[in-house]
Each structure stands twice: as C-alpha cells, then as structure tokens.
Amino acid sequence: MMVAACSDEEKYSTTNTDVLTFSVDTLKMDTVFSTIPSSTYSFWVYNRCDASLLINRVALEKGTQGFRVNVDGEYLDGELNGVEVRKGDSLCVFVELTAPKCGQTDVQPIGDCLVFNLSHGKQQKVPLRAHQWDADIHDQWDVNGNVTLDSPCPIIIRKGLHIATGAKLTLRSAQLFFHDGAGIDVEGSLQASECLFRGDRLDAMFDDLPYDRVSGQWKGIVLAPNAKGEWTDCVIRNATDALQLGSNAEATLLRTSVHNSSASGIFSEGAHLALTHCRLTNAGGCCLEAKGGSVTADHCTFAQFYPFSADRGEAFRTIKASVACTHSLMTGYDDLVFSAEGSDLHFSHCMIRSDQPSMGDTFTDIVWEATDDEKGGKSHFRLVDETIQSYDFSLLPTSPAYQLGIGDIREKTTSSEP
Missing domain, CATH: 2.160.20 (Pectate Lyase C-like)
Known part of the structure; x- marks a missing residue:
C-alpha cells in the first residue's frame, strides 16, 4: 500500500517551475446591478508541462464578495481539493457574481482572486474584477x-x-x-x-x-x-x-x-x-x-x-x-x-x-x-x-x-x- 501511495505522488510534478497556464491574466467582468446575478464568464486552465500537476486547493482569496465558481463541473463550496490536471490537459472555470449592496450611488469596483495551490508548493492567482451598482x-x-x-x-x-x-x-x-x-x-x-x-x-x-x-x-x-x-x-x-x-x-x-x-x-x-x-x-x-x-x-x-x-x-x-x-x-x-x-x-x-x-x-x-x-x-x-x-x-x-x-x-x- 505504501509503495502504491508513493507511486501516486511521484506521478505529479515536484518542480516548482512547472505551473498552470491561464487563458486570461485577469477575468474582467462587466458592471452588474447589486443583488442581481451576472451572466456566466469563463476561462481555461492549461497544463503545458511535461508532467501532471495536482492542485491541492482551489479557493477564493476573500470569499465574501458574491463570486460563485465552478471548476470543471464541480462547484466551489468554500474550496476544492485534489484537482488533477494531466499533462497536456485543461480545465474550464466558470464564474458568476451576485454583488451585495455597497451603499453607494456611484458604480464601485468589486473583486477577488481565485487561488490555486499546487502540490509542489507553488501558488498562483487569477484576479476577478467587476463593478457593481446599487439600484x-x-x-x-x-x-x-x-x-x-x-x-x-x-x-x-x-x-x-x-x-x-x-x-x-x-x-x-x-x-x-x-x-x-x-x-x-x-x-x-x-x-x-x-x-x-x-x-x-x-x-x-x-x-x-x-x-x-x-x-x-x-x-x-x-x-x-x-x-x-x-x-x-x-x-x-x-x-x-x-x-x-x-x-x-x-x-x-x-x-x-x-x-x-x-x-x-x-x-x-x-x-x-x-x-x-x-x-x-x-x-x-x-x-x-x-x-x-x-x-x-x-x-x-x-x-x-x-x-x-x-x-x-x-x-x-x-x-x-x-x-x-x-x-x-x-x-x-x-x-x-x-x-x-x-x-x-x-x-x-x-x-x-x-x-x-x-x-x-x-x-x-x-x-x-x-x-x-x-x-x-x-x-x-x-x-x-x-x-x-x-x-x-x-x-x-x-x-x-x-x-x-x-x-x-x-x-x-x-x-x-x-
């Protein structure tokens, strides 16, 4: 059993220069009215390395801004763990936003970051940016x-x-x-x-x-x-x-x-x-x-x-x-x-x-x-x-x-x- 476990761990890259590639640097969403759900936005996560990558944890950095995330079909309820991205494979991430009231009459920026912690210790982030408007x-x-x-x-x-x-x-x-x-x-x-x-x-x-x-x-x-x-x-x-x-x-x-x-x-x-x-x-x-x-x-x-x-x-x-x-x-x-x-x-x-x-x-x-x-x-x-x-x-x-x-x-x- 221990040998099998070691074998499973060894199939993932342990080199911290092996990282994920994202289709966007920042996911830019439109202005949304507060309390009204936005349209669905998406971006891709690619593994272009020569080995598989294991994402130990996917989570929103703040987690209280009203963003909802689905990673390759799994809803992010707090966090996701143990997400595998094989060599040459990819994941699709879907993001929606229902912004809470901000108490301002003007349009206000709102944002968070989606954080990816890899098993070899590297952390990567994709900023999520939008604007909200109380109505x-x-x-x-x-x-x-x-x-x-x-x-x-x-x-x-x-x-x-x-x-x-x-x-x-x-x-x-x-x-x-x-x-x-x-x-x-x-x-x-x-x-x-x-x-x-x-x-x-x-x-x-x-x-x-x-x-x-x-x-x-x-x-x-x-x-x-x-x-x-x-x-x-x-x-x-x-x-x-x-x-x-x-x-x-x-x-x-x-x-x-x-x-x-x-x-x-x-x-x-x-x-x-x-x-x-x-x-x-x-x-x-x-x-x-x-x-x-x-x-x-x-x-x-x-x-x-x-x-x-x-x-x-x-x-x-x-x-x-x-x-x-x-x-x-x-x-x-x-x-x-x-x-x-x-x-x-x-x-x-x-x-x-x-x-x-x-x-x-x-x-x-x-x-x-x-x-x-x-x-x-x-x-x-x-x-x-x-x-x-x-x-x-x-x-x-x-x-x-x-x-x-x-x-x-x-x-x-x-x-x-x-």
Whole structure:
C-alpha cells in the first residue's frame, strides 16, 4: 500500500517551475446591478508541462464578495481539493457574481482572486474584477397619484410601470432600466427631464457588441388615448416600439433622442406630437410614423441607418396628418426615407433625401439630397459604424445641413446619447 501511495505522488510534478497556464491574466467582468446575478464568464486552465500537476486547493482569496465558481463541473463550496490536471490537459472555470449592496450611488469596483495551490508548493492567482451598482428595483410599479422622483440611484423595472388616469409621474435626472418585455404604460401624465430610458442588460452579446447597442431590449413607452407625455433632454434607446401614441394623446419632446428601436421609433395614431431639437434615428420600422393627428418638428434629425433589416421603414412617414416641419434633416441609407400624404403639409428650410416631388406650396426652400449616393447620408454625422453598431448623430461642421442650420445641430452632450 505504501509503495502504491508513493507511486501516486511521484506521478505529479515536484518542480516548482512547472505551473498552470491561464487563458486570461485577469477575468474582467462587466458592471452588474447589486443583488442581481451576472451572466456566466469563463476561462481555461492549461497544463503545458511535461508532467501532471495536482492542485491541492482551489479557493477564493476573500470569499465574501458574491463570486460563485465552478471548476470543471464541480462547484466551489468554500474550496476544492485534489484537482488533477494531466499533462497536456485543461480545465474550464466558470464564474458568476451576485454583488451585495455597497451603499453607494456611484458604480464601485468589486473583486477577488481565485487561488490555486499546487502540490509542489507553488501558488498562483487569477484576479476577478467587476463593478457593481446599487439600484432601486421595482417588480411592478403602479403610480396612482402625483409622484416626483429625483434620485441618482438607477431604477430597474422588471415587469412594468403603470401611470393611472389622473396620476402624474415626474422624473428628474433619473436612469430607468427595463427588463425584457417591461415598459411604461401611461394613462395619466409623464414628465421627464434629463432622463435615460433603456434595457437592463449591462453585459455584452459579443466582445465588441454590448447589449446596450442591440435593439428590442424592452417594450417601450405607450401613451394611451388622451394621455400626456413630456421629455426634455432625454434619451430613449434600444426598445421595441420606443414611443406609441394613442388618439388625442399629447407628446412633447425637446432636445431628446429616440434611437435604435426594433420596430417603430415614434408611432402616432391620431395624437398630437411636437418635436424640437430632437434626433429620431435607426428603427426597424419608421423612425417617425404618424397616421392622422398632428406633427410639428423644428431643427430635428430623422436618420434611418438601421442595420438589422433590409425591410426597415422610412426616416419620416406621415399619412393624413397635419404636418409643420421646419429646419429639419431627413436622411438614411435608401432613396425611400421620406413620405408624406395628405393636404395639410408644410415643409420649409429642410434637407430631404428624396427625389423632388411636385406638391405645390407644400415645400418651401428645401434642399433635396441626392438619392444615388449611399455615403452622402452618412457623411453628415460624426460616426456611423454598422460593424459594431456604434453611432454619433451629431452633425459634422462639414455637413451641408450643419452649414445651413438644418437638423439638430447640438454637439453630443453625453456619452450615452446617440
């Protein structure tokens, strides 16, 4: 028995220069909301030595930070012992994180180290690094009175936010993160200033594609018939239908961006919509579609460069709506980025990527952008990169629209605004 035991021990390397090789120097995880489990991350452990290696102990150095580890199919409950890695073999390590509350309003770093103690005495470590963010979490949030929220803490909506008839929700400098399928249903009134509305995924689909650049991450905002909504200096992005307006609803948007919707950017059916210095960009349907009702737009950019579908809609489309549009830019990939049907239409001092129609006094002082040059539409903007879904729809000083004072000529105001 003793001889067999010695033989078992001797098959493992006793040379402390024989060590493990890791596929990462540091496992870098994304930002996570505190108390909400992260996605699963992984790395590989290789034995590239000429002898087998025995890991006497695998453990987290701190062990109290909320990291969960699985080593080659075995869950690390405190520690793992006697893990063998034969010559030329490898192990896969899976790591997840559920960070505890940290009591801070800003994003905070969080980390630990996964420690490997080899049988010949060598110790190796792989740092685990992430960031955590405390948030107010609502499953279903029902607003039945007048509520004002002015909080630096992010708000997560898991199922939905409902504003009842006669109720009003006022949001100031708020960041709202919506789970898949969640959104806002407004029967009363919503007023938002300096707010962000987006999906709740902080991780990435691929290394170069964060979920925050992927459309359809949450339902969007619905204004029921006769409801009211105001957005000032806001960003609404990556929804399915970003903003749907029912009959006689009233929506006012000032210096607000609606970006990257998988269906419609703004869809209005008999509502009254006012847009000033806004950017409506990239939608699977139309960036703006209005059927009936009224639309006023001044110094707005409507840009359709949605990359996920060749059947994307137009940048600007109205049917039997009363339209007054001034100093606005309508452009995109295609020669079909604009259509307006009806008798009460007024466009002046605009730039439109379309063949010039013959509609009498409907159009005044219009610059008609050529439709046979795909680069022409992109050349207005600071960044249109379909390969990584990265966009900055700020107008370049070299853009003819910028030089004529057409479109939303604001500089990019935040890192999160498209």
